[in-house]
Amino acid sequence: MYRYDEFDAQFVRERVGQFRTQVARRLDGSITEDEFKPLRLKNGVYLQLHAYMLRIAIPYGTLSSRQLRQLALIAEKFDRSYGHFTTRTNMQFNWPKLRDVPEILDLLADVEMHCIQTSGNCIRNVTADHFAGIAADEIEDPRPTAELLRQWSSLHPEFSYLPRKFKIAVTGSARDRAVVRAHDIGLRIVRDPKTREIGYEVMVGGGLGRTPMIAKTIRSFLPRADLLAYLEAVMRVYNLEGRRDNKYKARVKILVHELGAEEFSRLVEAEFARLDGPSVNADPAEVARIAAYFADPAYDTLPARSTAFEAAKAENRAFAHWTSTNLFPHRVPGYTALTVSLKPIGEAPGDITADQMRAVADLAERYSFDELRVTHAQNVVLPYVRKDDLFAVWEGLVAAGLATANVGLITDIIACPGLDYCALATARSIPIAQAIAHRFADEKKQAEIGELNIKISGCINACGHHHVGHIGILGLEKSGQESYQITLGGDATETAAIGKLLGPGLAAEDVPDAIERIVGVYLAQRDSGETFIEAVRRLGLDPFKIALQEKTHAVA
Amino acid sequence: MPLLDREGLREDVWVPAAIDATSGTHVLVAWEQLGPALAERRNDGKIGVAVPNTIKIDELRPFFEAIALISITFPGFGDGRGFSLAKLLREAGYKGVLRASGPLIADQFSYALFCGFDEISLPEANAARQPIAQWLAARKLITNTYQRGYGSGNILDQRRAARLRSPA
Structure with missing residues (x-):
C-alpha cells in the first residue's frame, strides 16, 4: 500500500x-463561528446531537494493521472504545472532545493518516473498489488513481470553496463494487478497444440525497495521462456554474440535470481544450511512482485447491457455512479474499470495538500481508488470505465475535447512524436495522432468501444509500412520529438504479413485518435461480404493493 | 477598506468612481460604468473595474490592455467562484492587478495568491478581527502543496526534479 514520502x-x-x-x-x-465551521468540517470535525464527531479519512478504504491499531488506541483514549465505519469507508468517532482533536490528529499523522476533507464543500475522501488488486475481472488496480486524486484534491487552491460537497469513486472493473454511478464523479478504468491503451470512462452527476440521480457518462474514453487536466476542467465548470442560491440544488448532479449531460459535457470539453494540460497533469513517472506502492504482495505459488481448507469444511459446519457467504474469489490460485462482517445480529451496522480492531489487525498482520480494506457496505476485508489459513483466521474471528456469516444477505444491512447520533437525522436507523436482523436471524432462512441488500437512511440526505438498496428504507418525521418509507428495486452496481416507492410511510414497529411480506412475495413467485433483485425487475412493484397493503397501517 | 498583499498592509491608491470620478489618477469603476469611464478618462489616468464573480472572462477580454486593475467581488468567503475566475483571467493573459474584494478569511490567503490574485481588500470589521499578522502567518503554514499550475514549489514538480537529479 501507499507510504508517505517526506x-x-x-x-x-x-x-x-x-x-x-x-x-x-x-x-x-x-x-x-460561521467562519470556523467550514474550517473544522474540512478537518472532519462535526457538531452532532450529543457531542463532537470526528471523521477520519481511510483513503480508498485501505488500512494497514498498524493504522487499525492506532484507531483502536484513539478509540480507547479519546472515545468510548469503539468506532464506526461509514458508507464512504471512513471511520467516525462519536464522542471525542474538541480540545483533544489536535492530539488525535497528531496520533493519526504518526501512522500516515488524517481527517483532511472528510466533510465540507470540497472534494471528499476518494473511494474505490474494496476488492482492488484482487478481483479477476479487474482491468487495472484503481488505488493508484485514487491515491493520485487524494493528493491532487488535498487543499486545492481553486476547489476548496465549491458550491457543495464533491465525491469521487474509482473502479477498475466492469463489475461495479464502488457505486461509482452514485458519485459526483465516477471513474471506471477501461481499455481502448482498438489501441488497448488504458484510460477512464468519466461519469458525472450521480448522487443520492433528496434528489437521487444516476451519473451520466460524459467521456467514454479519457487517456490516462489527461486525468488531472480533465478533472480540473470538470471542477472549474462546476465551481463557476454550479448553483449557490439553494443548498439543496447545489450539487453537480443538479447542474448536469439542468444543463443536460450534453451541454455540461460540451462546457467541460471546451475548458479541457482551452487549458494547458501538460502544466496540470502528473508526469507518467509520478503515476508510476505511486503505482509501484500497489504492486502485488509476495504471493506463494500454491495449488488452486487447498486440502486443509476442504478438510476443515467437511469437519466443521459453522466454518463451512461462513465460507459459503464471506469469501470472494482471488485471482491468485490458493488465495481468497474474505469479508469480516460488522453486522452481527442485533448490533449497530459498521460498529467495531477497540478489541475487535486489534484482533482483526493481528489477523491481517499474520495472514493477509498486513493489509485490510474497509467496504462501503461497512464491513472489513482481509484481501490476501491463503485458503490453507482460512480455518485459523475463522477461529480468530470467532474469538473476537466477528464470524457472522451473512455477507450480501438480508442481515448485512447498511445503516447510517441516524437519530441515535446525527444532528441531521429525522428518524432512527440503527434500531430498525437491529429489528430486521433479529427477524431474519435464522441462517437457513437467510440462505434461502439469498442475495438481498437492505439499506437504511435516517433522513433524506441518504447516507445509508437507501435509494440504491434492493430494499431501501428512509426514516422521516411525520407529525412528531417516525415514519419509514420503503423503496424497491434500487441497485448499487454497474446496472445502477434508483428504487421506487412502495407506498405510504410505516411506523417503526411495522417495518420488520413489511420486509417479511416483501420477501414472502419473492419466495413465492421467484423462478428457479432468480435473485431478489431479478425477481423485482421481472415482477414489477404491484405484487409487492398488494402484499404490503394487506395488513400494515400507514402512519402518514 | 484595508488592503493587503503578500508583503502586508498597503495603501490603496484606487478611488471608487462613486467618490471621485474625475480628479484621481486611479479610478475604480463598476462594471456597468466601464465603457463611459474609458471614454472619458484623462491621459494619465488609470482605470480599474469592480466585477461580480458571475462575469464571463470573454466579456472582460477586450479590456485587458485598457484596464490596470480588476477587482473581483466575493459576496461571502464561502463563495469560491472568484478563485476560478482569477485563474481563468491569468491564463487568458491578463497582466494587470487582480484584487479580491470581500470578507475573506486568512485561511484563504494562499489560495487567493495561488489562483492569481495580487491583493485583498477587506471590510473594516473583518480586518479588525483578523490582524494582518495572522494573514501573513497563515500563508506560510503549508510549505508545499500538490497541485501543479498554481505557483511554483509544488510537490509533484519537486519529486520530478529529485528524480532527474538522481535517476533510479
Missing part, C-alpha cells in the same frame, strides 16, 4: 498545525 509527511503534519491555529483563532475571537 512531502506527504510534512504536508499532513503542517495540516495538523494549521488546524491548531484555526482552533486558537476561533477561541480568541479572530474568526467567528
Whole structure:
C-alpha cells in the first residue's frame, strides 16, 4: 500500500498545525463561528446531537494493521472504545472532545493518516473498489488513481470553496463494487478497444440525497495521462456554474440535470481544450511512482485447491457455512479474499470495538500481508488470505465475535447512524436495522432468501444509500412520529438504479413485518435461480404493493 | 477598506468612481460604468473595474490592455467562484492587478495568491478581527502543496526534479 514520502509527511503534519491555529483563532475571537465551521468540517470535525464527531479519512478504504491499531488506541483514549465505519469507508468517532482533536490528529499523522476533507464543500475522501488488486475481472488496480486524486484534491487552491460537497469513486472493473454511478464523479478504468491503451470512462452527476440521480457518462474514453487536466476542467465548470442560491440544488448532479449531460459535457470539453494540460497533469513517472506502492504482495505459488481448507469444511459446519457467504474469489490460485462482517445480529451496522480492531489487525498482520480494506457496505476485508489459513483466521474471528456469516444477505444491512447520533437525522436507523436482523436471524432462512441488500437512511440526505438498496428504507418525521418509507428495486452496481416507492410511510414497529411480506412475495413467485433483485425487475412493484397493503397501517 | 498583499498592509491608491470620478489618477469603476469611464478618462489616468464573480472572462477580454486593475467581488468567503475566475483571467493573459474584494478569511490567503490574485481588500470589521499578522502567518503554514499550475514549489514538480537529479 501507499507510504508517505517526506512531502506527504510534512504536508499532513503542517495540516495538523494549521488546524491548531484555526482552533486558537476561533477561541480568541479572530474568526467567528460561521467562519470556523467550514474550517473544522474540512478537518472532519462535526457538531452532532450529543457531542463532537470526528471523521477520519481511510483513503480508498485501505488500512494497514498498524493504522487499525492506532484507531483502536484513539478509540480507547479519546472515545468510548469503539468506532464506526461509514458508507464512504471512513471511520467516525462519536464522542471525542474538541480540545483533544489536535492530539488525535497528531496520533493519526504518526501512522500516515488524517481527517483532511472528510466533510465540507470540497472534494471528499476518494473511494474505490474494496476488492482492488484482487478481483479477476479487474482491468487495472484503481488505488493508484485514487491515491493520485487524494493528493491532487488535498487543499486545492481553486476547489476548496465549491458550491457543495464533491465525491469521487474509482473502479477498475466492469463489475461495479464502488457505486461509482452514485458519485459526483465516477471513474471506471477501461481499455481502448482498438489501441488497448488504458484510460477512464468519466461519469458525472450521480448522487443520492433528496434528489437521487444516476451519473451520466460524459467521456467514454479519457487517456490516462489527461486525468488531472480533465478533472480540473470538470471542477472549474462546476465551481463557476454550479448553483449557490439553494443548498439543496447545489450539487453537480443538479447542474448536469439542468444543463443536460450534453451541454455540461460540451462546457467541460471546451475548458479541457482551452487549458494547458501538460502544466496540470502528473508526469507518467509520478503515476508510476505511486503505482509501484500497489504492486502485488509476495504471493506463494500454491495449488488452486487447498486440502486443509476442504478438510476443515467437511469437519466443521459453522466454518463451512461462513465460507459459503464471506469469501470472494482471488485471482491468485490458493488465495481468497474474505469479508469480516460488522453486522452481527442485533448490533449497530459498521460498529467495531477497540478489541475487535486489534484482533482483526493481528489477523491481517499474520495472514493477509498486513493489509485490510474497509467496504462501503461497512464491513472489513482481509484481501490476501491463503485458503490453507482460512480455518485459523475463522477461529480468530470467532474469538473476537466477528464470524457472522451473512455477507450480501438480508442481515448485512447498511445503516447510517441516524437519530441515535446525527444532528441531521429525522428518524432512527440503527434500531430498525437491529429489528430486521433479529427477524431474519435464522441462517437457513437467510440462505434461502439469498442475495438481498437492505439499506437504511435516517433522513433524506441518504447516507445509508437507501435509494440504491434492493430494499431501501428512509426514516422521516411525520407529525412528531417516525415514519419509514420503503423503496424497491434500487441497485448499487454497474446496472445502477434508483428504487421506487412502495407506498405510504410505516411506523417503526411495522417495518420488520413489511420486509417479511416483501420477501414472502419473492419466495413465492421467484423462478428457479432468480435473485431478489431479478425477481423485482421481472415482477414489477404491484405484487409487492398488494402484499404490503394487506395488513400494515400507514402512519402518514 | 484595508488592503493587503503578500508583503502586508498597503495603501490603496484606487478611488471608487462613486467618490471621485474625475480628479484621481486611479479610478475604480463598476462594471456597468466601464465603457463611459474609458471614454472619458484623462491621459494619465488609470482605470480599474469592480466585477461580480458571475462575469464571463470573454466579456472582460477586450479590456485587458485598457484596464490596470480588476477587482473581483466575493459576496461571502464561502463563495469560491472568484478563485476560478482569477485563474481563468491569468491564463487568458491578463497582466494587470487582480484584487479580491470581500470578507475573506486568512485561511484563504494562499489560495487567493495561488489562483492569481495580487491583493485583498477587506471590510473594516473583518480586518479588525483578523490582524494582518495572522494573514501573513497563515500563508506560510503549508510549505508545499500538490497541485501543479498554481505557483511554483509544488510537490509533484519537486519529486520530478529529485528524480532527474538522481535517476533510479
